[in-house]
Amino acid sequence: MASKVLHAIFTDDDILMQAVKALREKKYSINEVFCPFPVHGLDKALGLPGTRLAITSFLYGLVGLAVSTWMMNFIMIEDWPQNIGGKPSFSYLQNMPAFVPIMFEMTVFFAAHLMVITFYLRSKLWPFKKAENPDVRTTDDKFLMEISVNENNVQAIAEVLHENGASEIKLIDNK
Amino acid sequence: MYTMSSKLKLFSLALIIVGAIGLIYGFIDAPSSVEDVKEMLHAEDAAHSGEVAMGSSGVDEAAHADEHAEHVFHQLQNKPWAAIYVPALFIFLISLGVFVFYALQNVSQAGWSPVLFRVMEGITSYLVPGGIIVYIILLLSTLHLNHLFIWMDPEVVANDVIIQNKTAYLNTPFFLIRAAIYMIGWILFSKLIIKNSRKLDEEFSLTLHKRNFKLSAMFLVFFIVTESMMSWDWIMSIDTHWFSTLFGWFVLASILVSAVTTIALVTIYLKGKGYLEHVNNSHIHDLAKFMMGFSIFWAYLWFSQFLLIWYANIPEEVTYYVSRLEDYPVLFFGTVIMNWLLPMLILINSDFKRVNWIVIFAGIIILVGNYMNFFVLIMPGTVGESWFIGIPEISSILLISGIFIFTVFSALAKAPLTVKHSAFLEESKHFQY
Numbered sequence: 001m002a003s004k005v006l007h008a009i010f011t012d013d014d015i016l017m018q019a020v021k022a023l024r025e026k027k028y029s030i031n032e033v034f035c036p037f038p039v040h041g042l043d044k045a046l047g048l049p050g051t052r053l054a055i056t057s058f059l060y061g062l063v064g065l066a067v068s069t070w071m072m073n074f075i076m077i078e079d080w081p082q083n084i085g086g087k088p089s090f091s092y093l094q095n096m097p098a099f100v101p102i103m104f105e106m107t108v109f110f111a112a113h114l115m116v117i118t119f120y121l122r123s124k125l126w127p128f129k130k131a132e133n134p135d136v137r138t139t140d141d142k143f144l145m146e147i148s149v150n151e152n153n154v155q156a157i158a159e160v161l162h163e164n165g166a167s168e169i170k171l172i173d174n175k
Numbered sequence: 176m177y178t179m180s181s182k183l184k185l186f187s188l189a190l191i192i193v194g195a196i197g198l199i200y201g202f203i204d205a206p207s208s209v210e211d212v213k214e215m216l217h218a219e220d221a222a223h224s225g226e227v228a229m230g231s232s233g234v235d236e237a238a239h240a241d242e243h244a245e246h247v248f249h250q251l252q253n254k255p256w257a258a259i260y261v262p263a264l265f266i267f268l269i270s271l272g273v274f275v276f277y278a279l280q281n282v283s284q285a286g287w288s289p290v291l292f293r294v295m296e297g298i299t300s301y302l303v304p305g306g307i308i309v310y311i312i313l314l315l316s317t318l319h320l321n322h323l324f325i326w327m328d329p330e331v332v333a334n335d336v337i338i339q340n341k342t343a344y345l346n347t348p349f350f351l352i353r354a355a356i357y358m359i360g361w362i363l364f365s366k367l368i369i370k371n372s373r374k375l376d377e378e379f380s381l382t383l384h385k386r387n388f389k390l391s392a393m394f395l396v397f398f399i400v401t402e403s404m405m406s407w408d409w410i411m412s413i414d415t416h417w418f419s420t421l422f423g424w425f426v427l428a429s430i431l432v433s434a435v436t437t438i439a440l441v442t443i444y445l446k447g448k449g450y451l452e453h454v455n456n457s458h459i460h461d462l463a464k465f466m467m468g469f470s471i472f473w474a475y476l477w478f479s480q481f482l483l484i485w486y487a488n489i490p491e492e493v494t495y496y497v498s499r500l501e502d503y504p505v506l507f508f509g510t511v512i513m514n515w516l517l518p519m520l521i522l523i524n525s526d527f528k529r530v531n532w533i534v535i536f537a538g539i540i541i542l543v544g545n546y547m548n549f550f551v552l553i554m555p556g557t558v559g560e561s562w563f564i565g566i567p568e569i570s571s572i573l574l575i576s577g578i579f580i581f582t583v584f585s586a587l588a589k590a591p592l593t594v595k596h597s598a599f600l601e602e603s604k605h606f607q608y
Binding site for chain 1: 478482485
């Protein structure tokens with residue numbers, strides 16, 4: 001980890017994208033970009049890998065389906081197969097249409113909630129979490145880019161940032 | 176400009192000829208008298224050997240056997256008729272569904288689809304020949320040349336109070352008038368809207384654009400009413416004793432999913448031949464999303480209808496499913512696998528929806544599955560347990576799809592494959608998802 005970082009402030013997302021592309025072309029590594037709103041295409045410009053949340057959600061959905069199937073098979077068929085209104089409780093398959101609404105809802109419930117929790121864990125979000133905000137203005141209308149620098153390239157990077165429309169550039173000690 | 180390749184022309188003509196020969200064979204092969212059927216049944220019994228001797232042989236049993244033979248005779252006579260009716264109706268409704276999708280794009284002012292408008296217009300052109308074929312089959316039914324609809328038979332109605340109570344709606348003149356209104360309405364709307372779209376090619380005019388918007392909106396209102404009635408008339412009235420309220424929606428779901436699939440397949444074909452330069456894989460992705468969404472919608476309605484009837488188990492409506500479960504178990508549950516499970520699992524992946532061969536693969540599954548769906552809707556009421564997917568069934572699919580391919584691709588050759596002016600054309604050309 002470099003001991004110093006540059007904080008560059010941008011006022012416009014188009015200019016920010018341009019600066020990201022310019023820095024990536026010169027192979028400088030960008031630590032983090034703070035934006036007040038999602039900037040379309042920024043993840044691609046930064047070269048971030050795609051999310052795998054959808055895959056986890058699919059797997060969670062399968063878990064939900066399995067849980068509901070097991071639960072109702074145990075309760076309605078194995079444990080106490082009563083005759084309720086003439087419904088055939090001899091085997092799971094025979095009575096399955098009645099279970100489908102629950103199987104569906106449990107699948108959706110598991111897929112949705114576990115995926116959301118996964119999202120919170122992966123992005124380290126929880127109540128009373130200390131906000132990691134380098135500059136309060138980034139939640140309103142400014143974009144901030146953080147770049148690691150060392151003695152040799154600080155000047156060069158600052159120049160690239162300046163050329164690409166950064167409105168403020170600060171050199172900060174990395175904590 | 177697209178020109179239909181001679182190979183495709185030859186292919187569609189071959190389909191038509193082979194299909195026609197097979198269908199004619201199907202009509203000749205159908206038994207012409209009850210005696211033939213008796214002989215056939217006798218031969219079958221003999222093949223199953225000795226059990227026949229059991230029970231009291233007497234007048235009762237002979238009379239029963241006669242009745243059974245007559246029953247089977249009617250079913251077998253219906254078989255080639257039902258065989259041609261299923262694909263004729265199914266593929267006609269596909270082209271109708273494509274036009275509905277097109278009207279939806281106009282009304283919703285979609286920004287992604289104008290580059291596909293000409294493909295949709297091309298498929299819509301099958302409305303005329305397809306409508307004529309379906310109408311002729313319906314007309315022949317009312318002339319008692321077949322027994323597809325039992326309520327058209329005065330002898331049946333005379334002995335059936337339930338049907339008698341429905342004759343205010345189910346009578347042949349009114350039936351034919353209704354069918355004519357639906358068809359003329361659909362064709363008229365499609366001709367008008369497509370004519371305006373061709374006119375827009377010469378010069379962009381806001382009046383024409385707005386006129387098409389209004390026409391499409393009016394068509395959608397007209398369509399949803401007529402589609403519902405069409406499904407009662409042409410499909411539900413086959414099982415005259417049975418009724419279901421969400422039936423029209425169920426048929427609509429089947430129409431929409433096969434229509435979007437057909438658009439996707441034709442688009443991929445034309446794109447593969449080097450036409451449609453502005454279509455990219457984002458457009459295919461969108462179509463595949465619609466395919467998946469509508470197939471889930473289909474399954475939702477299929478299951479809703481089944482669950483409600485299965486759960487309440489009221490004898491007068493449950494017979495519909497009893498006959499299907501007993502005589503068509505593989506097809507009945509096969510449709511669920513083909514129309515919901517497989518498309519959902521294949522098309523759930525975002526990357527897969529951009530890969531042409533996967534979309535084609537899923538599309539073929541969906542089309543075959545929806546043909547099976549129409550088969551299970553129509554066959555149990557017309558041929559009952561005597562169904563079989565044999566020569567008449569397959570050749571009528573070939574015949575109708577040959578006519579479909581020929582009409583659609585020759586219509587595609589009549590206008591440039593991309594519209595020249597549309598309010599959202601630029602957006603559509605640069606569509607990226």
